[in-house]
Each structure stands twice: as C-alpha cells, then as structure tokens.
Amino acid sequence: MTAEEKVPLRSRQLTLELPLAPGFGPEDFFVSGSNESAYAMVERWPAWPDHVLIIKGPRGSGKSHLGAIWAANAGARILPAASLGNAEIEALASSGPLLLEDLEALGSAQTQLFHLINLIRESGAALVLTAERPPDAWGLGIADLLSRLRLAPCVEIGAPDDALMRAVLVKLLIDRQLVVDIRVVDYAALHLERSLDAARIFIEALDREALARKxxxxxxxxxxxxxxLLKADADDLTAIDEKE
Structure with a gap:
C-alpha cells in the first residue's frame, strides 16, 4: 500500500462533483434470476389478467426502475402514494394509466386508494403499485380495500443476485468512464449490501476517492x-479480506 492510499478518507480535501442521475431506461435494466418474472409481467402489458398490478421487493431491488419502464411504455403518470390524499381521485382515474410508488407511505389516504382502484377498473385503465411488503403489511384499516389488493396480481423482485450486482457495478463504472481490474468488481459485488442503491453509492464514492488521490x-x-461507507472497524475489514 502506498503512503497516499494510507491517508484516511476524511482527512483529505473532498472533490466536488455532481452525481450522475441514475438511468431508468430499459437499456439500463439488467434481467437476472431475481427479477425475471416481474420483468416478464411488465413486458406482457397490456395483456394483463387484471387492471391492477403490485410490484413488491426490498429497497434498492429495482422496483422504481421497472415501474418507470412500464410507465414509459404505457404513457402512465408517476406519483408517490403519500401524495394521494391531496389528489383529485376522479380526475386521476380518468387521466389514463398510473404508477403509484411506495404504498407503505400511503398514510391516511386509504379511502382515496379504494375509490381509485374502483374507478380504474371501471374505466379499463391500468394501475401499478410498488411496495416493499405485501398489502397485509401496509397497516390498512379498510377491509374492502385490503380484499381488492389481495386479489390483484403481485410480482416480486428479489434482492439483487451476484450476476445482477456485477452487471450493475460494471455499468456504473462505464457510465463514469472508470477503468478497473475485474477483481475490484468481484470484491465489491461480494461485500456490498444486496441493493442497487448501495452499488450506485459505492461507485460514486469510489470515483470521488480516485479523484482525491489522483x-x-x-x-x-x-x-x-x-x-x-459501512463504518466498519479494522477488525471487520480484516475478517472480510480473510474470507477471500
């Protein structure tokens, strides 16, 4: 290790840089075993078995990305579920396909969601909901709403597998025009949290660090x-290195 590499990250001058916006296009979505069934369902649109579809998966698994791909194909509006309480439900339902994100943050707008689902089905439009957990875990207090959501098709995205983590890391490196040894990618894919957000944050930090060290x-x-990033102590890092 060089003397430059031994200098603690926080002791050097930070390099200011605007982060690259994450790409949400179909060309940026990598299909793997963890998401292929959900991707296949989105690709089937509009030949769906129901007007409502739930995309479920852990944080950072790619739910929003997959939802954005569908929204682009369907010409759908995208709204956070937390904003539903202030929305004009009839106007929203009549405006065409809709992607509603983060249903755990629905809050007190359960009645609005109930009416929205009914109106969407009456109009023949499509509604996609994204959430980390199934409807039974959203804390819903309206039995008829929960019943309708239980009947809606639900596709699940799992945590990114090794192949997906490696593909995303390589794509992020290419986007930033960074050239690294493949062993760096393998190391990061092995030890990062299984999250696409974690991969993006890591590559952003790695780019800044390379610029800071020149x-x-x-x-x-x-x-x-x-x-x-993980705020691990030296012993934890040594244990990680020894695993290899």
Whole structure:
C-alpha cells in the first residue's frame, strides 16, 4: 500500500462533483434470476389478467426502475402514494394509466386508494403499485380495500443476485468512464449490501476517492471506500479480506 492510499478518507480535501442521475431506461435494466418474472409481467402489458398490478421487493431491488419502464411504455403518470390524499381521485382515474410508488407511505389516504382502484377498473385503465411488503403489511384499516389488493396480481423482485450486482457495478463504472481490474468488481459485488442503491453509492464514492488521490482504482482503495461507507472497524475489514 502506498503512503497516499494510507491517508484516511476524511482527512483529505473532498472533490466536488455532481452525481450522475441514475438511468431508468430499459437499456439500463439488467434481467437476472431475481427479477425475471416481474420483468416478464411488465413486458406482457397490456395483456394483463387484471387492471391492477403490485410490484413488491426490498429497497434498492429495482422496483422504481421497472415501474418507470412500464410507465414509459404505457404513457402512465408517476406519483408517490403519500401524495394521494391531496389528489383529485376522479380526475386521476380518468387521466389514463398510473404508477403509484411506495404504498407503505400511503398514510391516511386509504379511502382515496379504494375509490381509485374502483374507478380504474371501471374505466379499463391500468394501475401499478410498488411496495416493499405485501398489502397485509401496509397497516390498512379498510377491509374492502385490503380484499381488492389481495386479489390483484403481485410480482416480486428479489434482492439483487451476484450476476445482477456485477452487471450493475460494471455499468456504473462505464457510465463514469472508470477503468478497473475485474477483481475490484468481484470484491465489491461480494461485500456490498444486496441493493442497487448501495452499488450506485459505492461507485460514486469510489470515483470521488480516485479523484482525491489522483490515483488509479485498486482493490485496496475499494476496501477503504467500503470501510468508510459501512463504518466498519479494522477488525471487520480484516475478517472480510480473510474470507477471500
């Protein structure tokens, strides 16, 4: 390890940089075993078995990305579920396909969602809901609403598998025109949290660190960035290295 690489991350001058916006186009979505069934359902639109579809998966699994792909194909509006309480439900239902994000944040707008689902089905439009957990875990107090949601088709995205994590890391590196040894990608894919958000945050931090050090990206630099992001102590990092 060089003397430059030994300098703690927080002790050097930070490099200011505007982060790249995450790409939500179909070309940026990688299909793997963790998301292929959900992707296949979205690709089937409009030949769906119901007017309402739930996309379920953990944070950072790609729900919003997949929803955005459908919204672009369907010409759908995208709204956070938290804003439903202030929406004109009849106007919203008559405006065409709709993607409603983060249903756990629905709050007190359960009645609005209930009417929205009924109106969507009457109009023949489509409604996609994204959530981390199934409807039974949303804390709903309207039995008829819960009943309708239980009947809606639900596709699940799992946490990113190894293949997906590697593909996303490589894509993020290419987007930033960063050249690294494939062992750096393998190391990061093995030790990062299984989340696409975690991959993006890691690559952003790695890019800043390489600029700050004015150095090529190495496996040791990747380990340093991981340590800083995860706030792990030296013993934890040593244990991770020994696993390899």
């Amino acid at each position: 150095s090529r990206i190495t496996r040791q630099m990747a380990a340093d960035v991981l340590r800083a």
